[in-house]
Amino acid sequence: MRKMLLAVLSRVLQSPAAAAAAAGKPASRVMVASRNYADFANEATFEIKKCDLHRLEEGPSTTTVMTREEGLQYYKTMQSIRRMELKADQLYKQKIIRGFCHLYDGQEACCVGIEAAIKPTDHVITAYRVHGFTYTRGVPIREILTELTGRKGGCAKGKGGSMHMYTKNFYGGNGIVGAQVPLGAGIALACKYFGKNEICMALYGDGAANQGQIFETFNMAALWKLPCIFVCENNRYGMGTSVERAAASTDYYRRGDFIPGLRVDGMDVLCVREATKFAAEHCRSGKGPIVMELQTYRYHGHSMSDPGISYRTREEIQEVRSKSDPITLLKDRMVNNNLASIEELKDIDVAVRKEIEEAAQFATTDPEPPLEELCHHIYFNEPAFEVRGPNQWISYKSTS
Amino acid sequence: MAAAVAVLRHLAPLGPRLTRIPPHGCTGGRLLQHRRGLRLSAPAAIQVTVRDALNQALDEELERDERVFLLGEEVAQYDGAYKISRGLWKKYGDKRVIDTPISEMGFAGIAVGAAMAGLRPVCEFMTFNFSMQAIDQVINSAAKTCYMSAGLIGVPIVFRGPNGASAGVAAQHSQCFAAWYGHCPGLKVVSPWSAEDAKGLLKAAIRDDNPVVMLENELLYGVPFELSEQAQSKDFVIPIGKAKIERQGTHITLVSHSRLVGHCMEAASVLAKEGVECEDLPLTTWMLQLCVLPVQMFLCPMQKT
Numbered sequence: 001m002r003k004m005l006l007a008v009l010s011r012v013l014q015s016p017a018a019a020a021a022a023a024g025k026p027a028s029r030v031m032v033a034s035r036n037y038a039d040f041a042n043e044a045t046f047e048i049k050k051c052d053l054h055r056l057e058e059g060p061s062t063t064t065v066m067t068r069e070e071g072l073q074y075y076k077t078m079q080s081i082r083r084m085e086l087k088a089d090q091l092y093k094q095k096i097i098r099g100f101c102h103l104y105d106g107q108e109a110c111c112v113g114i115e116a117a118i119k120p121t122d123h124v125i126t127a128y129r130v131h132g133f134t135y136t137r138g139v140p141i142r143e144i145l146t147e148l149t150g151r152k153g154g155c156a157k158g159k160g161g162s163m164h165m166y167t168k169n170f171y172g173g174n175g176i177v178g179a180q181v182p183l184g185a186g187i188a189l190a191c192k193y194f195g196k197n198e199i200c201m202a203l204y205g206d207g208a209a210n211q212g213q214i215f216e217t218f219n220m221a222a223l224w225k226l227p228c229i230f231v232c233e234n235n236r237y238g239m240g241t242s243v244e245r246a247a248a249s250t251d252y253y254r255r256g257d258f259i260p261g262l263r264v265d266g267m268d269v270l271c272v273r274e275a276t277k278f279a280a281e282h283c284r285s286g287k288g289p290i291v292m293e294l295q296t297y298r299y300h301g302h303s304m305s306d307p308g309i310s311y312r313t314r315e316e317i318q319e320v321r322s323k324s325d326p327i328t329l330l331k332d333r334m335v336n337n338n339l340a341s342i343e344e345l346k347d348i349d350v351a352v353r354k355e356i357e358e359a360a361q362f363a364t365t366d367p368e369p370p371l372e373e374l375c376h377h378i379y380f381n382e383p384a385f386e387v388r389g390p391n392q393w394i395s396y397k398s399t400s
Numbered sequence: 401m402a403a404a405v406a407v408l409r410h411l412a413p414l415g416p417r418l419t420r421i422p423p424h425g426c427t428g429g430r431l432l433q434h435r436r437g438l439r440l441s442a443p444a445a446i447q448v449t450v451r452d453a454l455n456q457a458l459d460e461e462l463e464r465d466e467r468v469f470l471l472g473e474e475v476a477q478y479d480g481a482y483k484i485s486r487g488l489w490k491k492y493g494d495k496r497v498i499d500t501p502i503s504e505m506g507f508a509g510i511a512v513g514a515a516m517a518g519l520r521p522v523c524e525f526m527t528f529n530f531s532m533q534a535i536d537q538v539i540n541s542a543a544k545t546c547y548m549s550a551g552l553i554g555v556p557i558v559f560r561g562p563n564g565a566s567a568g569v570a571a572q573h574s575q576c577f578a579a580w581y582g583h584c585p586g587l588k589v590v591s592p593w594s595a596e597d598a599k600g601l602l603k604a605a606i607r608d609d610n611p612v613v614m615l616e617n618e619l620l621y622g623v624p625f626e627l628s629e630q631a632q633s634k635d636f637v638i639p640i641g642k643a644k645i646e647r648q649g650t651h652i653t654l655v656s657h658s659r660l661v662g663h664c665m666e667a668a669s670v671l672a673k674e675g676v677e678c679e680d681l682p683l684t685t686w687m688l689q690l691c692v693l694p695v696q697m698f699l700c701p702m703q704k705t
Contacts, residue, residue: 186516220506379610380555
């Protein structure tokens with residue numbers, strides 16, 4: 001009863017009059033906040049969608065517990081990714097970002113849910129739509145945006161760009177569609193070799209799912225029982241080709257054939273988290289690889305040169321945004337279960353916007369890498385040597 | 401062969417010097433003397449085929465570093481399609497010597513991924529013709545990653561196998577990939593001739609933290625060469641990227657790699673009888689990105705001849 005009252009109170013305080021009053025009276029606003037913190041629930045239990053199973057007797061649990069801290073952290077991370085991608089869109093249109101730019105907005109629940117279920121010592125490799133995972137794997141927003149603008153403060157010193165971002169236990173960022181899947185299985189081979197109970201998440205899209213090398217990899221991963229989770233981020237379109245037009249079988253979770261599979265609602269961060277926990281347990285127990293299909297959606301086109309409406313309708317995009325947006329879904333859950341107030345979440349929004357603005361400011365003003373560094377890092381751990389440029393009168397120094 | 405000798409005979413008078421220069425000491429003790437009658441090999445040198453030299457190199461490196469492992473088609477229980485890895489599976493087991501299915505693109509990618517995560521794979525292609533199936537992994541995943549990650553991720557992998565002409569195996573199995581791989585920045589390419597070259601370069605390639613493509617030649621596998629006492633040591637490595645003069649001369653420089661070095665040496669012997677001294681310069685290794693190195697390699701002998 002008391003909880004309901006507080007929930008009502010919280011909503012009343014969101015009204016414009018209250019907001020104006022709160023703005024003019026900082027003392028009372030602080031008081032409201034401290035009252036709210038004391039009276040939020042610590043955690044809540046949620047029902048999540050059942051996963052479709054392939055060659056599995058049981059699947060992930062259909063209920064899960066989320067704590068307040070977890071909820072706030074997921075919210076902040078997803079919101080940060082959303083705003084970062086929108087800022088990248090803006091910078092691209094201003095021609096401050098050039099080259100490729102594949103945006104991840106709409107798919108935030110995938111990377112946040114996965115990261116919530118694995119350890120920092122586990123490994124992740126993905127394709128070219130990489131900004132979300134780069135953030136969840138620990139690279140600060142400022143370094144991501146600076147890498148996008150091609151400046152020397154970027155996480156790859158301006159030499160990688162949108163598609164080639166790396167950090168510890170995160171191997172990019174791979175431009176060749178499907179090539180990252182055998183790489184992921186190789187990383188899993190190393191995990192098994194070293195025996196430290198680590199696993200590898202190898203992600204690919206619905207378009208890449210038709211690549212032959214993925215099936216070669218499935219075969220070897222199953223033969224050698226590699227601790228690899230193959231994750232298909234099915235956002236329904238491979239560039240401009242819908243899944244129905246590209247795949248004879250759109251049940252991507254079954255395409256591992258002899259490898260067990262799960263089909264997961266990729267717009268629900270808790271669903272993704274539970275499924276990933278289940279899959280990680282499967283791998284760590286030595287049962288071999290598993291396939292996970294995340295059904296998700298991207299709001300932007302394939303890349304910045306694609307308006308995204310020639311092969312799908314605006315209505316479809318709007319419908320997903322209004323009914324299945326991952327951030328809205330989480331927000332509603334948290335507010336309805338008294339894990340947070342709308343105001344608190346708005347404060348997080350404001351803080352995130354500020355952080356993104358500052359990062360964008362840095363990314364725009366940081367200098368480009370100097371020309372002398374053009375040929376650095378050709379080799380790894382190599383003494384410095386001279387590299388001939390496009391003609392014999394130009395040479396560059398190459399250091400590692 | 402005779403035609404080549406005839407051409408060289410015509411070119412010889414253009415050389416500036418006609419007097420013979422007595423052959424002097426070798427570079428790093430690796431030069432073999434081919435002058436008639438005089439053999440300055442080390443006392444404990446033995447005859448070793450290229451196959452056995454490669455086998456020894458693999459054995460020694462597998463023993464030395466636990467992270468090294470070999471994968472490829474038929475490398476384990478078959479003892480290697482060309483018997484290069486004979487005995488290694490029996491000695492080291494399934495973890496270190498891995499038979500793969502016939503999936504070049506898949507297993508090359510797996511090898512590259514393993515290298516990114518800290519292992520040191522040796523990936524064998526049955527011949528380099530089949531490496532074309534996996535060439536995307538060799539170039540885009542292995543060679544370019546260090547540059548694109550600004551030095552964060554190294555790929556310490558060796559791709560090895562027979563390259564180039566064989567005996568009557570037809571076009572699909574006879575291509576030489578030296579020019580293809582040689583043009584890729586980020587890759588080191590080695591192409592040994594003698595048993596000493598093969599052993600020293602394979603060991604250097606495995607110990608190198610970069611992707612190395614080792615182009616062997618099937619017809620050389622059974623050819624015996626002298627392996628000096630120094631080359632028999634477990635720590636014998638040939639540094640990648642340095643020039644090597646196989647035979648000293650003054651009138652003309654012959655540059656080649658792999659099996660053709662043998663032909664050049666024979667041509668040099670034939671011409672020596674006619675008073676033309678050839679300098680043989682095998683391109684055993686070259687580093688890429690339009691390196692200045694090859695220019696320097698050529699300048700010295702060119703100045704002489």
